[in-house]
Amino acid sequence: MPPLLVIDHHNGVPAYRQIMDQIKLQIATGVLAAGAEMPSTRTLSADLALNPMTISKAYSLLEHDGALERRRGQTLVVRAVKDAEGRSARLELLRTQFAAAASLARQLDIPKDEAIRIFKASLDETQS
Amino acid sequence: MNPTASSPCPPFVARQITKRYDQHVALKDFSLEVPAGRVVGLLGRNGAGKTTLLNIAAGLVLPTSGESFTFGIPGANLDSPQLTRLGVVQQEGRCIEWMTVRQHLDFNASFYPGWDRELEKRLVAALEVDPARKIVQLSTGDRQKVNILLGVCHRPELLLLDEPMSALDPIVRARLLDQLLERLREDGCTVVISSHILDDVEKIVDWIVGIDQGELVEDRAFDELQESYAEWTLISPHGSLPASFSEPYILSHQGDERQALLRVHTRDAGAAGRLAASVQAEIRVRPLNLEEMFPLITSSRRKA
Amino acid sequence: MKLHPYLRVLRPVRTLALSVVYILFVWSWLRTFFRVPAPVDRFLAIALVGSTLHGSLLIGPLHEVMHRSFAAFLPGLHRRLARWHAWGVGVSALIFTAVLAFVSMEVPLPASLGLVLASLSLPALNQRRRFRGGLRLWHPGMMALGGLIAAFAPMAVHRACTGAPWLVLALSAPIVYLSFRYGFDRRLTRRRALEPVFCIQTTILFNQRIISEARSQMLALTQKQAKGGRGRDWTVKSVGGSTWAWLRVQFHVLFGRSTVFYQVVAVQALLYPLLALLFPYLMEKATHPDTATLAGVLRQFLDNPPVSGNPMGSFASIGPVLMLSGLTMFYAVLVASAVPHRKFPISRERMARVQFAYAILVVAANFAIAILGASVLVLGACVLTGLPPGLGPLTRMLAVLMVLMAATPLIMIISLFKRALWRIVVSILLAVPTIPLCIYVATSGNSFAVSPLGLIAFLPVWILSAWCGWRAFLRHYRTADLGTQTSILLVAAQSGCGN
Known part of the structure; x- marks a missing residue:
């Protein structure tokens, strides 16, 4: 199953960056399991209606970051990562999201402990 | 295999070209290199010199001074070997008006050894052109489609597109973009496209060349450009923002002491944080799309 | 080599038909007007003038291709066109020489072939250069050259061909070479690709869409040349509010630089007298095949003899007058009534006023042209017959x-009727009194119309018909869809799209 990617051409984030972020997220959430094959540059560029150069840039950066690796000739697959490594990647994703929330909290002048309480509450909400 | 791999020289090179029309200077000391496989978006306001540059690349117009090379050959000497590899779609291309679309396609096809009938058929269907109609009976949009057909069906290595879709509706434009992407995938051709329909340009280009008043103002990868232009929103509940900012990368500023909207041009990832800290404000960073970048790109020279 | 695309571009049927018409026309003119004696006229008509005309018919469609924007990018276009043209010229030369072998047996074949080849290939040298204001020099130049040869050296050409046939053939070689060498010069590619050309095979059948296309392309080019690449917007701010100012804008838009206007006037003043003479002559020839001569027609025209009995019996004396005035007024009506609707930023009433003023001016200008043409005709007739001018x-x-003049405002508004039936009815209503009256005035020699009393009598008629015309214009412009219609004949005259 190829990764389901949605590119917004109009939000100003470079397309290669959107691809990278989405694939990383899918790896971190386990949607893309280790060893899963990525579609070829040609196929993905046809699917997403994107310049093939953009796809190959995203792929090579993902390879560089260690999210993907080349195997059996030219096929790109999701690299199997150690638990600790995967955990730190997941935390990193959460951290970026949380930085924005923290900034908003400061703007709204919400005290630290209250913000933490809200975050805890929303964690409970999604669990139930 | 890949035709571009066999040509060592970049498809188009301009070296310090100046083009003058009577009093009017269309291009001024303009240097540019378009390497193979690149998809260049040519940005500039009306009369900036985009069409002149494309015409020079096509050998239709010669520079007043300086040199231009297409496939390594000076623009004045382009001949069959180069022309078969070149595809041009002009903004207001004039066809042989009395011919039907079919006749015109056949006529042009007879000049190219590599005219792709299959591609032609697909494009005719995708662009919804009626091959039985005479050119003279066609609307502006349909003539534009014919120009595209005539410029693309021989699968050129270098494709010069001057406002190729200004008169096309969104559905046909989307199909055209799909077809262009297919050309990129299959032929790996080099494309230089000038268009004011930035939404569409955004989807295919990987490089941006900005022209303003005949001068080169931007020549950079599109990704890089997207990462370097941004809109920063500074919010200070205490009203601690200064009336103006002295940082050189800030291109525009509006707001008051509590809130400020900045358009910036910097590749320094830490700059936003530092600025926020220096004025004790919260900062929100939003990337800009091409339409929002356009005025910043095409007038940066004037600002400086 | 694939000749299929060549034939597609050339349109051989049209080319051939035009060629035959041209040659017959040239032949009749050489015989009648230039009075070239019998065997020589055939030879010159086919080998020299006809071949040149046929050559320009052959090259016209190729020029049309060269003068398209994609022409600069088609690989090997000029070489291929040159090869095609070589075929066209070669085949035509064989046919022409074969025809000459039968109709001009006295001329040796090498001379025929040489002259035909040179004449066929010469028109390739036409660079289709269009000077500012749309002035072209090639065709007037060629016509003048042809006229000079026909008038002064027809026998010399013939004698050279019969006397030194191989020399003629040898001399033709460099002409053919130079024509092909410079006619398909790649250095001209760029200029050619930027300037539109329409050949006569394209425009011949009055295909209005093509002609209005040609017109708008020519106008765009004219304005581009005049403004250094920039178009121009007409606003009330830049033009002003007066009808007269907008009238000048209209003239500018239609004629560009005023040289075009003078060109049109000159062509009319010279061409119409010739046409006006041709038809009476042909009619005379048809009715009195033995006695009719051009000089006879001219003499009758100058003599102004009192006509008795059937006025049409002596068409020679009144024909030129009727033809000339009819032609000019017909042209004026066509031009004035088929003015394109332009989207000027002025009210519909003012638009009507501008167009009506324009129409009146065109009619007045053509009135003057008719007088000019008549003077040319009288002077020419005097020179040719030796009679004193009268x-x-x-x-x-x-x-x-x-x-x-009384009828023109009414004729003009015929085209404004939307129903074809009304147009026919009004045309008949107008023709019934006008035509007999014109014939009567022309034949009777009655000078009442040109006397002061006649002038006073005509004045209310003019005013009445002009008022009718004005009301119709006003009504039309109040209700018409603006910006859709384009004129017909003006285009052909102005854009020089005919061959």
Whole structure:
């Protein structure tokens, strides 16, 4: 199953960056399991209606970051990562999201402990 | 295999070209290199010199001074070997008006050894052109489609597109973009496209060349450009923002002491944080799309 | 080599038909007007003038291709066109030489072939250069050259061909070479690709869409040349509010630089007298095949003899007058009534006023042209017949024009009727009194119309018909869809799209 990617051409984030972020997220959430094959540059560029150069840039950066690796000739697959490594990647994703929330909290002048309480509450909400 | 791999020289090179029309200077000391496989978006306001540059690349117009090379050959000497590899779609291309679309396609096809009938058929269907109609009976949009057909069906290595879709509706434009992407995938051709329909340009280009008043103002990868232009929103509940900012990368500023909207041009990832800290404000960073970048790109020279 | 695309571009049927018409026309003119004696006229008509015309018919469609924007990018276009043209010229030369072998047996074949080849390939040298204001020099130049040869050296050409046939053939070689060498010069590619050309095979059948296309392309080019690449917007701020100012804008838009206007006037003033002479002559020839000569027709025209009995019996004396005034007024009506609707930022009432003023001016200008043409005709006739000039023909002409002047505003508005039936009815209603009146005025030699009393009598008629015309214009412009219609004949005259 190829990764389901949605590119917004109009939000100003470079397309290669959107691809990278989405694939990383899918790896971190386990949607893309280790060893899963990525579609070829040609196929993905046809699917997403994107310049093939953009796809190959995203792929090579993902390879560089260690999210993907080349195997059996030219096929790109999701690299199997150690638990600790995967955990730190997941935390990193959460951290970026949380930085924005923290900034908003400061703007709204919400005290630290209250913000933490809200975050805890929303964690409970999604669990139930 | 890949035709571009066999040509060592970049498809188009301009070296310090100046083009003058009577009093009017269309291009001024303009240097540019378009390497193979690149998809260049040519940005500039009306009369900036985009069409002149494309015409020079096509050998239709010669520079007043300086040199231009297409496939390594000076623009004045382009001949069959180069022309078969070149595809041009002009903004207001004039066809042989009395011919039907079919006749015109056949006529042009007879000049190219590599005219792709299959591609032609697909494009005719995708662009919804009626091959039985005479050119003279066609609307502006349909003539534009014919120009595209005539410029693309021989699968050129270098494709010069001057406002190729200004008169096309969104559905046909989307199909055209799909077809262009297919050309990129299959032929790996080099494309230089000038268009004011930035939404569409955004989807295919990987490089941006900005022209303003005949001068080169931007020549950079599109990704890089997207990462370097941004809109920063500074919010200070205490009203601690200064009336103006002295940082050189800030291109525009509006707001008051509590809130400020900045358009910036910097590749320094830490700059936003530092600025926020220096004025004790919260900062929100939003990337800009091409339409929002356009005025910043095409007038940066004037600002400086 | 694939000749299929060549034939597609050339349109051989049209080319051949035009060629035959041209040659017959040239032949009749050489015989009648230039009075070239019998065996020589055939030879010159085919080998020299006809071949040149045929050559320009052959090259026209190729020029049309060269003068398209994609022409600069088609690989090997010029070489291929040159090869195609070589075929066209070669085949035509064989046919022409074969025809000459039968109709001009006295001329040796090498001379025929040489002259035909040179004449066929010469028109390739036409660079289709279009000077500012749309002036072209090639065709007037060629016509003048042809006229000079036909008038002064027809026998010399013939004698050279019969006397030194191989020399003629040898001399033709460099002409053919130079024509092909410079006619398909790649250095001209760029200029050619930027300037539109329409050949006569394209425009011949009055295909209005093509012609209006040609017109708009020519106008765009004219404005580009005049403004250094920038178009121009007409606003009330830049033009002003007066009808007269907008009238000038209209003239500018239609004619670009005023040289075009003078060109049109000159062509009319010279061409119409010739046409006006041709038809009476042909009619005379048809009715009195033995006695009819051009000089006879001219003499009758100058003599102004009193006509008794059947006025049409002596068409020679009144024909030129009727033809000339009819032609000019017909042209004026066509031009004035088929003005393109332009989207000027002015009210519909003012638009009507501008267009009506324009129409009146065109009619007045053509009135003057008709007088000019008549003077040319009278002077030419005097020179050719040796008779002293007289005012008779001019007086009759003036009288006919005065009648026509009354009718023109009404003729003009015929095209404004939307229903074809109404157009026909009004045309008949107008023709019934006008035509007999014109013939009467032309034949009777009655000078009442041109006397002061006649002038006073005609004045209310003019005013009445002009008022009718004005009301119709006003009504039309109040209700018409603006920006859709384009004119027909003006285009052909102005854009020089004919061959």
